[in-house]
Amino acid sequence: xxTKHMVSFKLNGKDADVVVEPRELLIHTLREKxxxxxxxxxxxxSHCGACTVDLDGMSVKSCTVLTVQCPGAxxxxxxxxxxxxVLHALQQAFHExxxxxxxxxxxxxxxxxxxxxxxxxNPTEAEIxxxxxxxxxxxxxxxxxVKAIQSAAKKMAAVPA
Amino acid sequence: xxxxxxxxxxxxxxxxAIALMGRYGDEAxxxxxxxxxxxxxxxxxxxxxxxIDLGRIPDLKGISQVGDEIHIGAMTTENELIWxxxxxxKAPLLVEGAGLISDPQVRYKGTVxxxxxxxxxxxxxxxxxxxxxxxxVLKGPKGERVVKADGFFLxxxxxxxxxxxxxTAIRVPIPAPGTxxxxxxxxxxxxxxxTAAAAVLLAxxxxxxxxxxxxxxxVGETPLKASAAxxxxxxxxxxxxxxxxxxxxxxxxxxxxxxxxxxxEYKTAMAGEMTRRxxxxxxxxxxx
Numbered sequence: 308x309x310t311k312h313m314v315s316f317k318l319n320g321k322d323a324d325v326v327v328e329p330r331e332l333l334i335h336t337l338r339e340k341x342x343x344x345x346x347x348x349x350x351x352x353s354h355c356g357a358c359t360v361d362l363d364g365m366s367v368k369s370c371t372v373l374t375v376q377c378p379g380a381x382x383x384x385x386x387x388x389x390x391x392x393v394l395h396a397l398q399q400a401f402h403e404x405x406x407x408x409x410x411x412x413x414x415x416x417x418x419x420x421x422x423x424x425x426x427x428x429n430p431t432e433a434e435i436x437x438x439x440x441x442x443x444x445x446x447x448x449x450x451x452x453v454k455a456i457q458s459a460a461k462k463m464a465a466v467p468a
Numbered sequence: 469x470x471x472x473x474x475x476x477x478x479x480x481x482x483x484x485a486i487a488l489m490g491r492y493g494d495e496a497x498x499x500x501x502x503x504x505x506x507x508x509x510x511x512x513x514x515x516x517x518x519x520i521d522l523g524r525i526p527d528l529k530g531i532s533q534v535g536d537e538i539h540i541g542a543m544t545t546e547n548e549l550i551w552x553x554x555x556x557x558k559a560p561l562l563v564e565g566a567g568l569i570s571d572p573q574v575r576y577k578g579t580v581x582x583x584x585x586x587x588x589x590x591x592x593x594x595x596x597x598x599x600x601x602x603x604x605v606l607k608g609p610k611g612e613r614v615v616k617a618d619g620f621f622l623x624x625x626x627x628x629x630x631x632x633x634x635x636t637a638i639r640v641p642i643p644a645p646g647t648x649x650x651x652x653x654x655x656x657x658x659x660x661x662x663t664a665a666a667a668v669l670l671a672x673x674x675x676x677x678x679x680x681x682x683x684x685x686x687v688g689e690t691p692l693k694a695s696a697a698x699x700x701x702x703x704x705x706x707x708x709x710x711x712x713x714x715x716x717x718x719x720x721x722x723x724x725x726x727x728x729x730x731x732x733e734y735k736t737a738m739a740g741e742m743t744r745r746x747x748x749x750x751x752x753x754x755x756x
Contacts, residue, residue, distance in 0.1 A: 308473065309473045309474060309475050309476075310475055310476075312476065328473065329473075329474055329475060329476035329519065330470055330471045330472070330473055330474060330509075331470075332470065335470075351469050351510070352469075352507055352510070353503060353507060353573075353574060354659055356571075356573060359573055365547075365573075365576035365577070366572060366573045366576060367573055367576055367577055368573045368574070371502060371503055371506050371507065371577070372502070372506075372577070373476070373502070373506070375476045375478075376478075376502075376521060376523060419572070419573070437572075438572050439572070440571050440572065440658040440659075441570075441571030441572045441573040441574065441658070441659065
């Protein structure tokens with residue numbers, strides 16, 4: 308067995324310490340060791356985006372990141388979007404605009420949209436479609452996801468964080 | 469899918485990384501963004517015993533102008549290329565090319581140096597670098613050397629890098645002001661490799677072509693420089709007849725591998741069409 312590594316990072320603002328083999332993928336650490344099952348396992352080949360989490364200000368597919376690559380990182384999963392029992396503006400907008408049906412892609416969509424709006428608070432429809440193109444949804448046809456992100460962007464602009 | 473077991477190393481300096489590669493040799497692989505290597509390891513197409521992560525070496529990142537060149541650290545990510553104001557101004561072909569690579573999440577991690585040194589003919593930077601006449605800085609146990617993109621790509625997953633060498637930086641000559649550019653890429657879906665793609669730099673003198681550079685992606689075992697098409701176009705007007713002949717000459721050097729993206733004939737035809745479109749798009753952006 309390969310040498311195990313102790314890795315410490317912030318997960319949704321709280322300290323997390325794990326001991327992992329180098330080959331352990333971040334998605335498995337999050338789901339199986341840290342019991343954060345928001346990020347989903349979809350394709351496992353970095354195509355579908357269901358496992359998307361926010362890692363040091365980047366949206367990444369956690370099926371294609373090794374946990375040993377993450378010491379000192381700040382990681383946000385969908386569990387970290389809601390604050391004090393209040394849904395994030397994006398979560399509320401996905402609810403109101405019916406931005407999901409089966410919900411499997413939703414945690415990845417939300418974390419990706421979160422980073423998009425951090426980088427571009429007022430994206431056009433074309434920009435939204437381009438910048439969420441790494442997240443596949445097989446239910447909605449994307450229309451209501453785009454509407455939800457637009458709606459959240461408006462609300463977030465009205466109430467500065 | 470979980471990779472085979474390996475030891476992980478995260479050096480914080482280039483000499484340390486080179487020393488580690490010297491110690492483990494054939495058993496080791498450098499890890500850049502990990503979006504080609506990790507999927508290959510998960511599918512067990514690659515089973516290195518040691519991974520040497522280049523992600524903690526600060527010298528390998530960044531985009532700067534040095535004289536009449538742009539220098540890009542090999543670990544600079546695709547999204548960093550896309551968002552670079554300097555590249556948008558001085559080498560917009562790279563911005564257009566990077567924007568057509570894979571998808572947003574992959575572009576946060578995927579690096580320009582990884583894309584080049586992997587030697588995959590489906591990758592986009594090799595043809596972009598051929599079109600730009602870029603050079604690559606390679607560092608290894610014997611020191612540093614600088615090699616041209618033209619001649620660097622030897623075959624499928626094969627480059628002129630020696631064992632133990634690291635690609636540390638890419639040097640791109642800044643095209644003359646007024647040079648038009650385009651990267652036209654046909655792909656089946658977001659995240660796919662090109663069925664065929666063409667990179668073009670084009671300088672016009674009045675209505676005629678002063679100089680042109682054309683390189684093709686994924687229609688051979690390496691990126692291809694369409695030299696005959698370039699030579700034909702020099703001094704000519706771009707019209708349906710000359711565009712058609714340039715596309716024909718570009719198609720004549722294609723030897724694509726058939727796969728789910730199409731058979732050889734279709735891919736070759738698409739390389740011709742991408743060449744034609746890239747020439748027209750570059751012309752629309754070139755100073756007349």
